[in-house]
Amino acid sequence: MSVLVYTENWDGKFKKLSFELVSYATGIAKMLNTTVTAVSIGRVDEGELSRLGNYGANKIINVNNEQLAVLDSQAYASVISEISGKENASVIVISNNNTGKAIAPRISVRLKAGVGSGVSRLPLNLNPFTVYKRVCSGSAFAHLVIKSDVKILTLAQNSYDLIETPVNATIENLNPVVDGSLLKTVVKNVQKQSGRILLTDADIVVSGGRGMKSPDNWPPLVELATLLGAATACSRPVSDEGWRPHEEHTGQTGKIIAPNLYIAVGISGATQHLAGISSSKYIVAINSDKDAPIFEAAQYGIVGDAMKVLPKLIEAVKEIKK
Amino acid sequence: MKILVCISNVPDTTTKIKFAEGNTSIDTAGIQWVINPWDELSLTRALELKDDVTSGIKSVTVIHVGTAASEPTIRKALAIGADDAIRVNAISSDAWFVAAQIAEVVKKEQFELIMCGIESSDYNGSIVGGMISEFLGIPSVSAVSDIKIENGQPVLIREIDGGKEVVNVPVPFVAIVQKGIAKEPRIAAMRGIMMARSKPVKLIEPVAVDPMTQVVEFEKPAPRAACKFVDADNPAQLLDLLQNEAKVI
Ligand SMILES: Cc1cc2nc3c(=O)[nH]c(=O)nc-3n(C[C@H](O)[C@H](O)[C@H](O)COP(=O)(O)OP(=O)(O)OC[C@H]3O[C@@H](n4cnc5c(N)ncnc54)[C@H](O)[C@@H]3O)c2cc1C
Numbered sequence: 001m002s003v004l005v006y007t008e009n010w011d012g013k014f015k016k017l018s019f020e021l022v023s024y025a026t027g028i029a030k031m032l033n034t035t036v037t038a039v040s041i042g043r044v045d046e047g048e049l050s051r052l053g054n055y056g057a058n059k060i061i062n063v064n065n066e067q068l069a070v071l072d073s074q075a076y077a078s079v080i081s082e083i084s085g086k087e088n089a090s091v092i093v094i095s096n097n098n099t100g101k102a103i104a105p106r107i108s109v110r111l112k113a114g115v116g117s118g119v120s121r122l123p124l125n126l127n128p129f130t131v132y133k134r135v136c137s138g139s140a141f142a143h144l145v146i147k148s149d150v151k152i153l154t155l156a157q158n159s160y161d162l163i164e165t166p167v168n169a170t171i172e173n174l175n176p177v178v179d180g181s182l183l184k185t186v187v188k189n190v191q192k193q194s195g196r197i198l199l200t201d202a203d204i205v206v207s208g209g210r211g212m213k214s215p216d217n218w219p220p221l222v223e224l225a226t227l228l229g230a231a232t233a234c235s236r237p238v239s240d241e242g243w244r245p246h247e248e249h250t251g252q253t254g255k256i257i258a259p260n261l262y263i264a265v266g267i268s269g270a271t272q273h274l275a276g277i278s279s280s281k282y283i284v285a286i287n288s289d290k291d292a293p294i295f296e297a298a299q300y301g302i303v304g305d306a307m308k309v310l311p312k313l314i315e316a317v318k319e320i321k322k
Numbered sequence: 323m324k325i326l327v328c329i330s331n332v333p334d335t336t337t338k339i340k341f342a343e344g345n346t347s348i349d350t351a352g353i354q355w356v357i358n359p360w361d362e363l364s365l366t367r368a369l370e371l372k373d374d375v376t377s378g379i380k381s382v383t384v385i386h387v388g389t390a391a392s393e394p395t396i397r398k399a400l401a402i403g404a405d406d407a408i409r410v411n412a413i414s415s416d417a418w419f420v421a422a423q424i425a426e427v428v429k430k431e432q433f434e435l436i437m438c439g440i441e442s443s444d445y446n447g448s449i450v451g452g453m454i455s456e457f458l459g460i461p462s463v464s465a466v467s468d469i470k471i472e473n474g475q476p477v478l479i480r481e482i483d484g485g486k487e488v489v490n491v492p493v494p495f496v497a498i499v500q501k502g503i504a505k506e507p508r509i510a511a512m513r514g515i516m517m518a519r520s521k522p523v524k525l526i527e528p529v530a531v532d533p534m535t536q537v538v539e540f541e542k543p544a545p546r547a548a549c550k551f552v553d554a555d556n557p558a559q560l561l562d563l564l565q566n567e568a569k570v571i
Contacts, residue, residue: 010483015483071482072461073452073455073461073462073463073464074455074456074461074462077456096448097483098464098465098481098482098483101440101448101449101452101464101465101498102452102462102463102464102465102498103452104449104452105417105421105448105449105450105451105452105453105456106452106453106455106456106462108418108449108452108453108456108534109421109453109456109457110456112534113534114416114418114534114535115417115418115447115449115534115535116535117446117447117448117449118446118447118448130538133446134446135444135445135446135537135540136333136339136348136443136444136446137335137443137446138543139338139339139542139543140339140341140540140541140542140543141540141541141542141543142445142537142539142540142541143537143538143539143540143541144535144536144537144538145535145536145537145538146534146535147532147533147534147535147536148534154448184461184491184492184495185461185463185489185490185491186489186490186491187487187488187489188477188487188488188489188490189487189488190482190485190486190487190488191485191486191487192482192484192485193484193485196484198483198484200483201483203570204570204571228571246501246502249501252335252359252443253359253360253501254501260570261564261568261570261571271335271336272335272336275335275443278543281568281570282564282568282570284560284564285549295549296546296549297546298546298549299546299547299549299550299568300549300550300551300552300560300563300564300568301549301550301551301552302551302552302553302554302557302560303551303554304554305554308554309554309557312554312555312557313557313560313561315557316557316558316560316561317561319558320558320561320565
């Protein structure tokens with residue numbers, strides 16, 4: 001038996017979520033009294049691979065195959081399912097991000113394994129195997145029993161702390177034969193934004209709503225974000241109006257994020273907006289209306305005009321950064 | 323080419339969710355049911371494609387796994403413009419069950435493009451689309467924010483971390499769509515509502531499949547502590563709280 005965890009890398013480095021996933025898998029392995037095998041697909045050097053051992057991975061399977069350079073969910077699912085079989089995995093841990101959503105359900109069908117998606121805590125119970133998952137877009141949580149022998153859990157990003165439990169990991173290189181008929185996805189063109197902090201990875205997010213009044217009012221918000229090392233986000237009407245790019249839209253129909261700190265400026269706090277941000281550890285609201293619902297979700301609030309509060313806040317941040 | 327759009331029936335997104343039967347089920351009293359927001363956008367895009375004569379799309383069918391209680395949602399999809407509908411007559415116990423039923427239908431009736439929303443707003447599973455494609459052994463592309471048909475071939479935009487990819491994939495395949503797929507959901511016009519009454523809804527009995535998962539209890543998130551207000555003229559105090567109390571900056 002083992003717990004298998006699928007890690008993700010970017011430009012040869014593991015994404016932070018990979019360490020969260022391994023920490024989480026290690027937590028489950030402790031409950032099951034078993035070991036953790038991590039799978040990495042893509043070009044990652046040995047030094048980087050061994051970092052997974054810091055979070056408890058006993059074995060690291062390093063898959064290097066040029067055919068897997070492009071994410072093809074069918075091919076990835078077949079490779080991971082095969083490894084899962086060899087490692088006799090009883091639990092498979094995958095991120096609940098776009099990649100995880102693409103491959104987890106396919107692995108589920110291949111292995112006849114039930115899926116608990118968007119989990120944020122260790123299983124509540126092993127028998128029956130019960131997980132804690134987000135439902136109703138964050139306004140409720142469910143205790144979900146998974147009845148199959150093999151279970152797949154997709155972990156919500158930023159929801160599980162990194163826990164260092166160093167072990168000496170063994171690295172095994174694998175070059176699996178990929179059935180060519182499974183490789184159907186052809187990527188014609190890639191457009192990557194560079195240099196910006198990814199919204200879904202950010203520890204701090206500064207977000208603006210319709211209360212910002214005009215796209216011309218964004219510079220102080222962006223300046224505050226830069227000073228805090230934060231990503232920028234917005235509410236739906238703001239991206240619908242074209243004031244900000246669509247990638248920034250958070251909420252029910254946009255990105256779902258869980259930063260340590262979410263600063264909402266001129267956002268009313270509609271349920272559909274909260275659906276995307278309610279898992280943030282701390283929420284700060286800046287709003288001119290003291291009765292705005294966002295204050296019910298926030299731990300800290302400032303009632304005031306954003307255009308007056310932001311410059312003062314920026315000065316105060318500069319002061320403490322000195 | 324024929325499109326199949328999978329639709330889920332969910333509580334209106336502004337519903338204040340309550341539970342019943344000792345927190346083992348969602349209290350459906352007074353709930354307004356709607357087409358899952360993603361599926362509404364996916365249907366909109368499917369209809370836009372059909373409207374464009376160069377796309378070669380012949381028809382748009384919606385499919386729903388659910389009981390007769392979700393008829394109004396199916397009629398709404400027909401009123402918006404779907405040509406016909408299929409309802410698999412069963413309680414949609416879990417994602418596995420639903421995906422298995424839809425795959426079974428696709429095996430018998432040919433569809434080139436199967437569209438699913440990235441998640442349903444009630445169970446937030448994000449798994450039905452991927453499962454359908456694996457049951458059928460056909461490709462799937464996830465996080466799709468645009469679909470075009472160029473010279474009879476699908477051209478998709480797939481969202482990746484910090485960017486986008488233009489992707490080609492042969493039919494038949496499953497597109498799992500998200501934000502961007504259509505700008506605004508299409509609204510049913512009076513004529514559409516009238517026409518929907520006479521559009522065919524095919525009823526199919528489910529195949530025997532055991533669900534893999536079951537919700538045994540619901541709970542509300544722990545209430546957050548009351549908001550601490552800081553004076554607008556004293557943002558330094560906010561930073562002090564963030565540094566020393568919350569320890570997040
Ligand atoms: C199916 C569906 C899905 C949706 N999905 C999303 C989603 O994913 N994300 C999303 O955000 N919304 C979504 N919405 C829309 C949502 O219902 C709200 O309309 C939206 O979140 C409101 O955006 P807002 O807070 O920026 O604007 P408003 O609600 O207009 O709020 C503006 C706020 O700014 C404050 N304000 C005004 N002037 C100032 C000032 N000078 N200084 C400070 N504060 C000021 C006001 O007091 C107010 O609270 C969805 C709606 C539906 C029906």
